[in-house]
Amino acid sequence: MLKSPNFFIEFLKLTKLFWCSSRKARIRGTVLLFAMLTVMQMVMAVLMTQWSAGLFNALELHSMRGFLNQVGLLLLLFIADMTLTGSHLEVKRNLQMLWRTWLTDFVFSRWMENGRHYLIAHMPGEHDNPDGRIAEDCRVATESAVVLLHTLFYSFLLLVGFTKVLWTKSGVVTLNLGFAEIQVYGHLIWVAILYTALASWVGWKVSQPLTGATNIRQSAEAKFRASLLEAQENTQAIALIHAEPCERRQFRLLFCKIRKVWDEQTRAWRNIVMFGTGYSVLSMAFPILVVAPRYILGRITLGDLMQSAQAFQHMTGALSWPVNNLGGIAEWRASVERVLGLLKTLDNVDNEVAKADHWIQVQCSDRPVLAFRDLSIAKYEGQVLVEGINTEIHEGDRVLITGNPYNGAKLFRAIAGIRPWGSGIIELPAKGRLFFMPPRPHLPTGTLQEAIWYPALRRKFTREQIEEAMRLVGLEHLVSQLDKEENWLQTLTRGEQQRLGVARLLINRPQWIFVQEAFDSLKPEDEEQMLQLIREQLPNAAWLIISHSLEKSDFYTSRLSL
Numbered sequence: 001m002l003k004s005p006n007f008f009i010e011f012l013k014l015t016k017l018f019w020c021s022s023r024k025a026r027i028r029g030t031v032l033l034f035a036m037l038t039v040m041q042m043v044m045a046v047l048m049t050q051w052s053a054g055l056f057n058a059l060e061l062h063s064m065r066g067f068l069n070q071v072g073l074l075l076l077l078f079i080a081d082m083t084l085t086g087s088h089l090e091v092k093r094n095l096q097m098l099w100r101t102w103l104t105d106f107v108f109s110r111w112m113e114n115g116r117h118y119l120i121a122h123m124p125g126e127h128d129n130p131d132g133r134i135a136e137d138c139r140v141a142t143e144s145a146v147v148l149l150h151t152l153f154y155s156f157l158l159l160v161g162f163t164k165v166l167w168t169k170s171g172v173v174t175l176n177l178g179f180a181e182i183q184v185y186g187h188l189i190w191v192a193i194l195y196t197a198l199a200s201w202v203g204w205k206v207s208q209p210l211t212g213a214t215n216i217r218q219s220a221e222a223k224f225r226a227s228l229l230e231a232q233e234n235t236q237a238i239a240l241i242h243a244e245p246c247e248r249r250q251f252r253l254l255f256c257k258i259r260k261v262w263d264e265q266t267r268a269w270r271n272i273v274m275f276g277t278g279y280s281v282l283s284m285a286f287p288i289l290v291v292a293p294r295y296i297l298g299r300i301t302l303g304d305l306m307q308s309a310q311a312f313q314h315m316t317g318a319l320s321w322p323v324n325n326l327g328g329i330a331e332w333r334a335s336v337e338r339v340l341g342l343l344k345t346l347d348n349v350d351n352e353v354a355k356a357d358h359w360i361q362v363q364c365s366d367r368p369v370l371a372f373r374d375l376s377i378a379k380y381e382g383q384v385l386v387e388g389i390n391t392e393i394h395e396g397d398r399v400l401i402t403g404n405p406y407n408g409a410k411l412f413r414a415i416a417g418i419r420p421w422g423s424g425i426i427e428l429p430a431k432g433r434l435f436f437m438p439p440r441p442h443l444p445t446g447t448l449q450e451a452i453w454y455p456a457l458r459r460k461f462t463r464e465q466i467e468e469a470m471r472l473v474g475l476e477h478l479v480s481q482l483d484k485e486e487n488w489l490q491t492l493t494r495g496e497q498q499r500l501g502v503a504r505l506l507i508n509r510p511q512w513i514f515v516q517e518a519f520d521s522l523k524p525e526d527e528e529q530m531l532q533l534i535r536e537q538l539p540n541a542a543w544l545i546i547s548h549s550l551e552k553s554d555f556y557t558s559r560l561s562l
Contacts (some may be wrong), residue, residue, distance in 0.1 A: 006332070006367055018102050030095045037088040038150060042157035042429050044081055049165065049310045054303050057303030073227055092146060099142040107339060108134050115418030122380050127345040129222030134342075137218070137335040144332035148325060152460050155318035162318070163189060165311040167506060188312055191290055196319035206275050207326035210268040215334035217261045224254040233489070272326055279323065287312035352420075359420035365427040368395055369414075370512060370542065375424035377410050385410065385562045389424070395432075395511065396533075398543040400556040405517070407562040408546040412514050414434060432511025437518035441501035443488040448481050451488050460508050469503040470535060494521040502530050506537055513538070515545040524549045531555055 019027065051073055058066030111117050111130055119125045127133075131149050168189045215248070231238060231247050238247055288307040295305040317324070324543075353359060365371065369392050376387035386407045393399055401408040413419035413425055416436060428434070443451040467479050475496065492500065500522055505513065513534070519527035527549055535555075543554070 007337065007340075011336055014340070017106070018099060021102055023098070023102070027095075027098055030091060034088075034091050034095055034150070035153065037084065037091060038154050040084055040156060041088065041154060042161050044077070044084060045158060045314060046161050046165070047077060049162075049314070051308050051560055052310055053307035054108040055303070056306045057301055060302040076236055081115035090341070092150065096143045096146045099146065102340070104134060104138045106206060107138060107342065110343065115416070116346055116349050118413075118418050119353075119420075122346050123345065123349060123352070127342050128219060129226055130342055132218070132222035132225065133338045136222075137338045139495060140331060140335035141339050144328055144335070148328060148332060151325060152321055155321040158314045158318040162314045166192070166308065166315060170376075188290065188308065189315070192312055192315045192319060195286065196316050196323070199320060200322050202325055203272075203275055203279070203323035206271045207268070207330060210265065210272060210327065210330040211333055213261060213265040213268050214330050215337060217258070217265050218334060218338060220254070220257045220261050221318075224251070224258055227251060227254050234336065235490070256383055269327065276323070276326075279320075285469065287316070360414050360422045360426060362415070362417050362426045362428060364430060366430050367427075368429050368431055368508055369393065369427065370429055370544075371425075371427040373425040373427065375414075376422045377407060377414060377419075378422040380421050384422070389560075389562075391560060393542055393544065395540050395542050396557075398557045399545065399557045400553060401544060401546050401562060402559050403562040405546050405548070409462065411562065412516055412544070412546075415514065429512060433508065434512045434514070435505055435508060435510035436514045437501055437505065437516065439517045439520060440494070441496075441497055441504065441518075443492070443497060445485070445487045447483050447485050448478060448488060452482075452500060453507065465507050466503070470500075470507040472506060472537070473499040473502045473504065473530070475499050495526075498522060499530070502534065509538060511538075511541050513541050513543050515543065515547065517546055517548070519547070520549070528553065528555070 021027065051070060054066070054073075055070040058070055111120075111134065117130070125264075168281055227250055231251075238244060288305070290312065291305050291308045293301075294300050295302065300308070322329075360375065360377075371392045372389040375389035376384055377389075378384045386404075401411070405541070410419055414422065415428070415434070442454070444454055449463075449466055452466055463482075466482065470479055472475060478496070488500075489497070501518055519530055520532065528548070532555075544560075
């Protein structure tokens with residue numbers, strides 16, 4: 001968790017990026033309009049106190065004419081205040097969405113880039129449950145920031161606007177100390193400052209436990225959601241081995257943590273609510289009690305009494321901004337810290353990968369060759385898993401990776417540039433696309449044809465190409481469902497998903513193919529059929545294959561032992 005000085009510095013740096021972003025003209029215009037409407041709100045508050053003074057003076061004088069004038073003035077103020085409030089709300093929500101849109105895009109763009117989303121899982125740092133940090137914490141961090149900044153600015157305006165009113169209405173109070181008399185100017189201002197200073201200090205002490213409890217609760221809630229999501233994505237595997245009791249136990253353990261931190265947060269909230277309730281009750285009566293003696297002595301009118309009391313309330317309310325926003329500040333800070341924690345870890349990933357002498361170097365060659373030069377693969381902690389890989393793979397080669405299949409998977413990730421731990425050089429071919437086939441292809445929710453051409457950002461394959469590829473891989477029964485939207489990971493069998501991965505390969509027609517047990521759900525004869533199909537369709541493609549079922553096949557031209 002960020003310490004206090006660093007927290008505000010990091011938050012201001014992040015805010016500066018938003019302020020200077022590509023949409024800065026609209027952002028700054030919205031902020032300026034928001035500030036102007038807030039100033040008008042303060043003016044409206046001053047006008048209402050003046051109207052209150054006029055009303056009570058008319059009542060004290062039993063003036064019907066004065067009373068009717070105040071009723072007419074109230075109608076004008078009523079219409080103006082409604083219009084102002086509606087406009088202010090609309091501009092505020094526009095600003096909140098502008099900021100949230102920018103921050104959400106900024107965070108997930110950095111997270112979902114060049115394999116960072118994969119790399120951070122293997123690095124230390126505060127980055128658990130990035131989905132919750134992006135979806136929920138970015139929302140709270142921006143929406144609450146606008147609310148807090150608005151109320152702070154409005155409180156400052158009230159402080160400026162009503163200090164003059166209180167100073168004027170306070171007059172001069174003489175304190176008789178027995179041995180001397182002291183004249184005090186603007187005594188209501190000093191009473192308001194002392195009153196709110198004491199309340200703010202007590203409120204700050206009461207609220208301290210809430211920030212930590214809120215942060216811990218958000219982490220616990222995110223872990224619980226992630227566990228439920230993981231179970232949903234693996235329902236078939238859980239059902240096959242009847243692992244429901246284990247999953248229920250895991251859910252209960254995670255939810256018990258939520259209940260525990262909920263109780264801690266409840267105690268913290270209870271203390272804040274008790275203090276806030278007492279403070280609110282006292283704030284209603286205290287201003288009148290302070291001003292009433294001067295009215296009783298006949299030094300001010302009833303209108304002056306009510307105007308002074310309302311001005312006192314506005315001023316103490318402005319000075320009490322920290323007290324009134326203790327819970328909101330705690331929740332906002334916890335969310336900002338979680339967002340900053342994720343961004344900090346992403347910075348660490350970039351810094352680590354930038355250390356050229358520490359990691360595997362992936363370079364582009366000017367030859368149509370995939371080459372490994374003194375390549376070693378290691379864990380993040382430094383333990384070497386395999387070393388001394390020196391070989392070249394040319395177009396048309398079909399290389400079977402033998403030995404430890406986990407090391408083969410790590411080699412594929414190093415080639416893709418998402419596993420830099422180790423040393424040596426990987427030279428990528430100058431021409432041709434690289435295509436990786438994992439054991440289970442990712443099929444995003446949507447139409448079936450969108451799942452097939454994924455990860456293309458838009459359709460660039462014809463319907464005929466897709467249908468032909470599906471017939472070749474034995475999925476002609478799914479052609480009629482190409483426009484149907486489903487969760488295909490749940491709908492299709494594992495074998496159908498792997499055949500769909502081959503269809504995706506055929507329409508992309510890469511020159512370099514990396515197969516990681518991509519047919520382990522098929523029968524050996526079906527796996528060999530898929531390999532021969534790809535070979536026929538892409539005769540010049542080079543292969544690196546991790547497979548157990550066809551190790552003795554004559555399909556391969558060479559072997560690489562890890």
